[in-house]
Amino acid sequence: MQAYDYIIIGQGIAGTVISHQLREAGMTVLVINQTNANASSRVAAGIINPITGRKMSLTWRAHDLFPYLWDFYSQLEKQLGIKALHLQEIYRPFLEVVEQNDWMGKSAEDNFKPFVNSVNAPAEEGIHAPHDGLALNQAGWLDLNLLLDTYRDALGVHYREAAFREEDLLLTAEGVEYEGVKAKGIIYAQGYAVGESKYWEGLPFRPVKGEVLTIELDRDFERIYNRGVFALPLGNHRYRVGATYDNHNLNYEVTEQARKTLLEKLEGLVKLSPKVVDQRAGIRPATKDRRPFIGQHPDYPQIFLFGGLGTKGVSLAPFFGEQLKNLLLKGTKIEPEVDIYRFF
Known part of the structure; x- marks a missing residue:
């Protein structure tokens, strides 16, 4: 029987990131995935945006997430020999003058300052921006399809193109066994489909x-x-x-x-x-409280989850994947705000 440290189910952005982080730490992984052109990571634009929403709010944990994600994806694309990460300014037109005035003040605040290039930047010709707009830095996008396809190829024999059949998963005292493979544990990372698992059916997914x-x-x-x-x-x-x-x-x-x-x-x-x-x-794969679901199953210690990344998966995955990696390798606790134990 072939042995791995971990089996990872799903090769969207969550599965790709955690598999790479574990492999970089010297772990062996088998990734099982059924390619779906409509999977969230395949359809998503991969935009990296520090100021989001109708109210133009600072992205949750931006000061932690953004330094980490730029370094992570830059290193990964270099290893894969591709150009998938694109640093590109995001421009948000102001709807009225008062909005522009508000941002003149906000842009000087320590919270927003690292992400603001200009508060009264003119738009390019062809854009509706009668009151100018907010130009953001530390922004851009990740070519998800290029990244996922190239990483899948790089996995080689450690990637299995197949549907995961949970009924064939065997939990053992040493870990798990699945179709001729044994491992210390299994990581569910297949997006909103995690909600269909009998092990995770109690979690409040809101796809x-x-x-x-x-x-x-x-x-x-x-x-x-x-x-x-x-x-x-x-x-x-x-x-x-x-x-x-x-x-x-x-x-x-x-x-x-x-x-x-x-x-x-x-x-x-x-x-x-x-x-x-x-x-x-x-x-x-959104969640009730709009926070990721990460951690170890409370009743089955060989089962783990890395999911619920929602609309900001590209931004969230590297930082919180590192936390899951540290849990697996060192037993370090997951932050309570994202730990699945908050629901058990």
């Missing part, structure tokens, strides 16, 4: 469907624009535009309503006429 468009415009913008919707430049006049939020219809079907909503919001941001070339839907 959310999101739809995104790929469009063409008559010009290329240098920034990522974000207000109401985001418009992420992909090059060659193409952009990713999103995203919708639907917590009722949890399926992968694209809808005319979502397309209409995104185009209407885009019209308020971009003056140019778009041509839609693609529309996709995914389901975000």
Whole structure:
């Protein structure tokens, strides 16, 4: 029987990050994954954004997350020999003058200062920004499909393309056994599908469907624009535009309503006429309290969870993956705010 330190279920951003962190620490892992073009990590734009939401709030734990994620992904892309991480300014147009005035004060605060380039920056031609806007640094995006595909190939024989059948998982005194493989433990990291596991069915997952468009415009913008919707430049006049939020219809079907909503919001941001070339839907692994689910099962010590990363998986995964790695290697406790023990 083949032996590993850990079996990891799922190779989205969560599974990729924790598998890399464990391998870098000298652990052996087997990643089991069934590729799905509609998986959240495959549909997501991968935007790294320090100021988010309608109220333009500082991303939770930004001062911890952002220094760590830039270093982590930079090192990973170098090892893989790819260019997946893109440092790119995000521009948020102000809706009214009072908003601009508020940010003149905020930008001098220690909390916001590291992430603000300019408070009264003019937009590029073709953008609705009558009151100028907020230009953000430490921002950009991660090419998730490139990263995931390249990392999967790099895993080689330590990657298994297959559906995970929980009924075939055997828990033993030494760890787990699964289809000819034994390991110290197993890590569930397959997004919202974790909620279907009998071991994690009590956790308050709140999955959310999101739809995104790929469009063409008559010009290329240098920034990522974000207000109401985001418009992420992909090059060659193409952009990713999103995203919708639907917590009722949890399926992968694209809808005319979502397309209409995104185009209407885009019209308020971009003056140019778009041509839609693609529309996709995914389901975000969100949680009731909007915090990740990380840690060790209270009743089955050989079972672990790394999930619930929601809409900010790219930003959250490296920092909190390090905490899970330290739990596995050193027994270091997970922070209470993200530890799954808060629900048991």
